[in-house]
Amino acid sequence: MALLNNxxxxxxxxxxxxxxxxxxxxxxxxxxxxxxxxxxxxxxNVMLLITIRLEASLHEPMYYLLGLLSLLDIVLCFTVIPKVLDIFWFDNKLISFPACFLQMFIMNGFLTMESCTFMVMAYDRYIAICHPLRYPSIITNQFVSKAAIFIVARNCLLTMPIPILSSKLSYCAGNIIKNCICTNMSVSKLSCNDTTFNQLYQFVIGWTLLGSDLILIVLSYIFILKAVLRLKAEGAAAKALGTCGSHFILILFFSTILLVLVITNLARKRIPPDVPILLNILHHLIPPALNPIVYGVRTKEIKQGIQKLLRRLLDVK
Incomplete structure (x- = not known):
């Protein structure tokens, strides 16, 4: 296996x-x-998508948003993990130039799409609890369609320059990426060009997109908490918080691993370089694996839909 050198x-x-x-x-x-x-x-995630598709009672905006989240999880997971396993099992470390930057684009674009989806889901819960009478007229199927177009357009357009800028660099420091995946930071290290603008763009866009989504999510939950504390009917507060519980847990999975990944990258000189690599892979595995399970366990309608689907499959057999 001949590798390029300086x-x-x-x-x-x-x-x-x-x-x-x-x-x-x-x-x-x-x-x-x-x-x-x-x-x-x-x-x-596939089972959740099939359940939402086949169960008529789940044909509501909230579940469509959950289906969008599952679809994003599938694409992210399938973009990263099969190649990692290919390396582990068959020692196939080779990845083509276009495939590397396509992977980079999907990771950056779909990660921010997930964050934006969580923000829209938080808005959905805010309207459901703070303005319940207006919920049917605001959160409609048309709203979900427009939100999906916004999520895809915003994040694709703003993250697309990251792989494009990286692909335009001249690579003279070899072609060995010390990572399991084609992250912008790992690939740009091999360039002999000045990558300041490349890294600055990713930093600014990443924190602008993820940061603005997080701020809006936090604000939504502040308003939700205020509204819940004003509820005086017995059990009303617990019921209202219960409808937000699954969503809050998913955000916690997503943001906690992302925060740990950022901290380990900032402190990379103090920790082994393999730790950020491992965390990066886990970030593409743990949230996608747990998201549908959390909603399936905590949401009665989804649990019933999955049970119906399993009974259909068993009857067919």
Whole structure:
């Protein structure tokens, strides 16, 4: 396997992903939990999508938003994990130049799409609890359609320059990426160009998109909490908070792992480089695996829909 070095002048057409450079012997052991989490994530999200599609009682805006979240989880998980397992099982470290930057685009674009979806879901819960009488007229199927178009358009357009800027760089520092996936930071390190603008753009856009979504989510829950505290009917507060519980747990999964990943990257000199790599992979596995399970366990309508689907499958067999 010939790898490019500093003296090579040939244009790079492929990269080599070196997962966990300091712990190569761990890869086969890690492949087992990663495989199980991947199967769980794909199976749970596909089942949730089928349930929402087939169960008429779930044809409501809130469940359509949940279906959108599951679809984003499937794409993100399928973009990253199969290649990681391919490296672990078959030592196939090769990834083509276009595939690397396509993966980079999907990771950046769909990650911010998930954040934006959580923001729209928080708005949905805000209207449901703070303005319940207006909920049917505000949160409609048309609203969900417009929200989905906004989520895709905003995040695709604003994150697309990240892989484009990276693909335009000249790579003269080899073609070995010390990561399991094609992140902008890992790939741009191989460039002999000034990457200041590239990194600054990703930093500004990332924090603008994720930060604005988080601020709006927090504001929504502040208003929700105020409205709940004013409820005087017995059990009304608990019921209102119960409708937000699943959504809040999903946001917690998403933001906590993302926050830990940011902190470990900022403190990369103090911790082994393999830790951020592991956290990055887990961020594409744990939320997708747990999101449909949390909603399936905590939401009565979804639980009943899944039970009906399983009974249909058993009857067919």
């Amino acid at each position: 003296s090579s002048i040939a244009p790079i057409s492929e990269f080599f992903l070196i997962c966990f450079p300091n712990f190569q012997s761990w890869q086969h052991w890690l492949s087992l939990p990663f495989s199980l989490l991947f199967l769980l994530a794909m199976g749970a």
